[in-house]
Amino acid sequence: MLDTAKETYQTAGEPFLDEPKMRVRNADVFYADKQAIFDVNIDIGKNEVISMIGPSGCGKSTFLRCLNRMNDTIDICRVTGELFLEDQDIYDRSIDVVELRARVGMVFQKPNPFPKSIYENVAYGARIHGLTDTKVELDELIEKSLHRCGLWNEVKDRLEEPATGLSGGQQQRLCIARAIAVNPEVILMDEPCSALDPIATATVEELIHELSENFTICIVTHSMQQAARVSSRTAYFHLGKLIEVNDTSKVFTNPEHQLTEEYITGRIG
Amino acid sequence: MNEDVMVGGHISRQYDEELDEIRSRVLQMGGLVETQMDKTLDALREDESDHIVDVEKLDRKVNKMEMLIDEECTQILAKRQPAAGDLRLIIATSKSVRDLERIGDEAERVAHMVRNAMDNQISKKAFKGLLSLGEQTKELLHKTLNVYARMETRKAVKLMRKDQEIDDEYSRVVLRLIEYMKKDPDNISDALDVMWAARSLERIGDHCINILENVIYLVEGEDVRHTGIKEIKRQLSNSD
Ligand SMILES: Nc1ncnc2c1ncn2[C@@H]1O[C@H](COP(=O)(O)OP(=O)(O)OP(=O)(O)O)[C@@H](O)[C@H]1O
Ligand SMILES: [Mg+2]
Numbered sequence: 001m002l003d004t005a006k007e008t009y010q011t012a013g014e015p016f017l018d019e020p021k022m023r024v025r026n027a028d029v030f031y032a033d034k035q036a037i038f039d040v041n042i043d044i045g046k047n048e049v050i051s052m053i054g055p056s057g058c059g060k061s062t063f064l065r066c067l068n069r070m071n072d073t074i075d076i077c078r079v080t081g082e083l084f085l086e087d088q089d090i091y092d093r094s095i096d097v098v099e100l101r102a103r104v105g106m107v108f109q110k111p112n113p114f115p116k117s118i119y120e121n122v123a124y125g126a127r128i129h130g131l132t133d134t135k136v137e138l139d140e141l142i143e144k145s146l147h148r149c150g151l152w153n154e155v156k157d158r159l160e161e162p163a164t165g166l167s168g169g170q171q172q173r174l175c176i177a178r179a180i181a182v183n184p185e186v187i188l189m190d191e192p193c194s195a196l197d198p199i200a201t202a203t204v205e206e207l208i209h210e211l212s213e214n215f216t217i218c219i220v221t222h223s224m225q226q227a228a229r230v231s232s233r234t235a236y237f238h239l240g241k242l243i244e245v246n247d248t249s250k251v252f253t254n255p256e257h258q259l260t261e262e263y264i265t266g267r268i269g
Numbered sequence: 270m271n272e273d274v275m276v277g278g279h280i281s282r283q284y285d286e287e288l289d290e291i292r293s294r295v296l297q298m299g300g301l302v303e304t305q306m307d308k309t310l311d312a313l314r315e316d317e318s319d320h321i322v323d324v325e326k327l328d329r330k331v332n333k334m335e336m337l338i339d340e341e342c343t344q345i346l347a348k349r350q351p352a353a354g355d356l357r358l359i360i361a362t363s364k365s366v367r368d369l370e371r372i373g374d375e376a377e378r379v380a381h382m383v384r385n386a387m388d389n390q391i392s393k394k395a396f397k398g399l400l401s402l403g404e405q406t407k408e409l410l411h412k413t414l415n416v417y418a419r420m421e422t423r424k425a426v427k428l429m430r431k432d433q434e435i436d437d438e439y440s441r442v443v444l445r446l447i448e449y450m451k452k453d454p455d456n457i458s459d460a461l462d463v464m465w466a467a468r469s470l471e472r473i474g475d476h477c478i479n480i481l482e483n484v485i486y487l488v489e490g491e492d493v494r495h496t497g498i499k500e501i502k503r504q505l506s507n508s509d
Contacts, residue, residue, distance in 0.1 A: 225350055252352045254490030264352040267278045 009039040012257040013246035015235075017043040021186060021216045022067060027081035029062050029071065029240075036062045040081075040242045042235060044186070049208060049217045051227035051248070054237035055263065060220040063237065064188050067218065068104035069097050085186070102129050105184035109191040111171030113163035113178075118155050121163045121174055122146060125182035145181040149173040149207055169200025176207060180215070187211065189219040193226065205230050224264055228252050236260045276358075284349055288358065291341050295362055295369075298334040299414040301327050302369050305376040306410055306473070310403045312383045313396065324380040331373040338366045354487075361487035365417065368476040368483075372410065375469040375476070379403070382466035391459040398445055399466055402438045406470045406477075409435065413477040422488045425481040426501055435474040442467045 006026070020043030029037035037059045044050055044067075052060045062071065069090060071077040083090050090100055102125065113121050122142045125131075132138040142159075146152040151173045155166070163174055172192060179187055189208075193201040208217055208230050221227050227234050227248065234251040236244045236259070244257040255261045262268070276292070277285045305327045312320035342363045345351060351359055379399075386396045409431045416425045446460045446467075485493050485501070493501045 224352060228352075253356060255353050261353045262278075265355045266280050266284065266349075268280055 007038055009041075009241050011041060011242045012244040012260075013250075015042040015242065015245040017045045019046065020044055021046040021048075021086065023082070023084040024066070025082040027063070027066060027079065027083060029059070029066060029080075030078045031074070032076040036240050037066070038240045042242060042245055044216060044218060045233070047212055047214070047216055048233060049212045049219065049231040050233045050235060051231035052218065052220045052235050052237060053222075053224065053227050053263070054243075056222075058237040059240045060237050061190050063242075064106075064190055064218060064220055067186070067188055068101050068106055069095075070101075070106060072097060098128070102182045103184055104186040104188060105179035105182065107172070107175050107179050107187060107189040107192050109194050111168055111175050111195065113166070113171050113174055115162065115164060117160045118163045118166070118174065119159040122177050122181050125178060129182055131182060141181055145177040146174075148180060148211070149177040150203065151177060167200070169196050169203060172196060172200070172204055173207065176204070176211075180211065184215065186216040186218065189217065191220055191222060194222065201226070224252070236263060238263070281349075284345075287341070287345055287349075288355065291338060291345070291362055292358075294334065294338050294341070295366060296414065296418055298331060298338065298366060298369050299417065301331050301334065302373045302376070303407075303410060303414060305331065305373050305380075306403075306407050309376045309380040309383065310400070310407060312380055313400055313403060316387055316393075318384050318387055321380045321384050324377050328373050328377045331370055335366050335370040339363060357487045357490060361483035365480045365483045368479045372473050372476045375473045378469045379466045382462050382469075385462060386459070389459070391462065392449075392456070395446065395449055395456070395459055396463045396466070398442055399463060399470065402435070402442055402467060402470050405431070405435050405438055406473045409474055409477045413480050417480060417484055420484060420488050422485050422505060425484045426498060426505065429478055429481050429498055429501070432474055432478050435471060439467055439471040 006028070008026075022044040024040055024042050024044075027037055027040040028035060040063060052064065054060055062077075065071045066079050066083060067090075069079075071079055079091065085100070085103060088095070090104075114124065116124075119142060122145050123138055126138060126141055132141055143152060143156075146155060151170060154170060155174075163171065166174060172195070176187075176192075193204050196204065205226065208219065211217060219227075219230065231248050233245060234248045235242060236251065236255075236257070238259050244251065244255060244260045246256065250256075251260060252264060255264065276288060279285045305324050308320040308323045308327070312318065312324070342359050345359055349355070383396065385391070409428065412424070412428055412431075416428060443464065446464050450457045450460045482493050485491060485505070489505060491501075491504050493504070496504070
């Protein structure tokens with residue numbers, strides 16, 4: 001614990017919700033002695049798509065990684081504050097991190113299929129978590145997951161082929177299929193479309209929209225238009241602080257904070 | 270300039286220039302419409318039909334300006350995907366130029382009535398009664414354009430009250446015309462012409478109010494259409 005007085009920060013807009021899926025209070029993140037996130041307070045709603053936007057280096061990925069303790073994999077990274085998934089303190093000592101990451105899945109910027117078959121890629125999580133007992137059940141789960149990602153018809157005849165042979169957009173949808181196969185509650189996506197062309201991007205965005213019926217989705221994006229299209233709430237980060245959280249429609253037509261306005265209208269902050 | 274409105278300062282200087290250009294074109298167009306209004310009133314005051322030719326010429330220019338500004342707004346929407354204040358500027362502008370164009374049309378209509386009146390020797394008394402309504406409307410238009418140029422929402426709210434004064438004056442004109450018609454059924458046709466012109470002037474007032482509402486939306490992000498003035502004031506005082 002720091003013995004210096006903790007810096008507090010008041011976020012503009014409506015960062016809090018009734019009965020949130022995830023609740024973050026006074027979150028600070030440090031890389032060694034350099035602070036990257038300052039007193040972030042926010043709720044993430046059940047089955048909402050919330051986008052995180054902000055200039056490069058403002059801490060979006062760092063914040064996202066707090067939500068399933070991906071930051072644990074970085075030695076010098078230290079997270080303090082309260083982070084809850086429903087009523088569970090996700091930084092509690094008793095938490096099984098593998099279990100947590102099954103509940104809070106993640107999709108990365110670059111599609112990163114394992115160098116295995118399409119089938120094995122989707123089966124991976126289900127095997128680790130022992131979700132299915134029989135091969136038939138596993139087959140069903142894989143078909144269902146690929147279906148949900150709109151990939152089934154494209155790959156059903158080549159399930160045993162290496163996933164790396166798929167196009168970028170297909171690979172990203174495969175990674176999403178892999179993430180949802182373990183039936184997570186929350187899916188974190190860090191710039192999931194930045195390596196995709198506009199058509200593949202549109203397909204993934206459509207998928208995000210469909211998935212939001214069953215999952216809570218937090219998406220980091222550099223595309224303002226993407227945030228506007230896919231999310232119902234938008235959070236704006238600036239230099240490690242959460243400046244504003246509001247309904248996406250408000251953020252893009254009439255943001256509350258000057259810094260948000262400057263960023264989304266393409267002005268130098 | 271209201272501090273709430275950011276113009277300029279974009280990373281893309283070209284974008285700044287595009288937005289600047291749109292704003293200055295709207296003011297230019299406003300100037301043309303104002304001249305149309307002036308000339309119409311001159312014609313009315315001086316019984317001089319030369320002014321009316323000018324009003325028609327100006328109308329063609331105004332129409333062209335509307336199309337040009339609309340096209341520029343469309344280009345910005347397509348290329349820049351404006352957000353927040355920039356988006357509101359584009360939306361408010363595109364709506365306001367439509368109102369300006371309509372004001373031009375209404376002014377032209379009044380000008381035609383004046384010419385008609387001169388040609389047909391309509392009783393001067395009947396249509397000179399329009400002057401005061403015309404002056405009030407012209408003043409509202411002038412102030413509205415100033416509010417747009419300086420983006421002053423407080424003044425906008427104040428000016429919106431003028432609409433009532435114009436409506437009252439309009440009612441007085443109508444009452445006088447009715448009296449005039451009652452006196453002699455032969456007056457009816459003339460009186461109706463004047464009545465239509467009065468209606469046009471009153472409409473110009475309404476279009477000014479629309480523009481004022483657009484300015485408030487642009488600056489404050491509040492849609493104040495169909496909202497009473499008291500409520501508007503309350504909303505605006507909450508927002509600062
Ligand atoms: N592994 C790390 N070690 C040390 N510092 C890091 C590490 N990862 C991020 N940082 C620092 O933390 C800050 C926030 O970085 P982060 O990657 O979260 O930003 P971001 O908003 O995701 O940026 P981008 O949009 O470029 O992805 C930056 O100053 C960055 O240099
Ligand atoms: Mg990042």
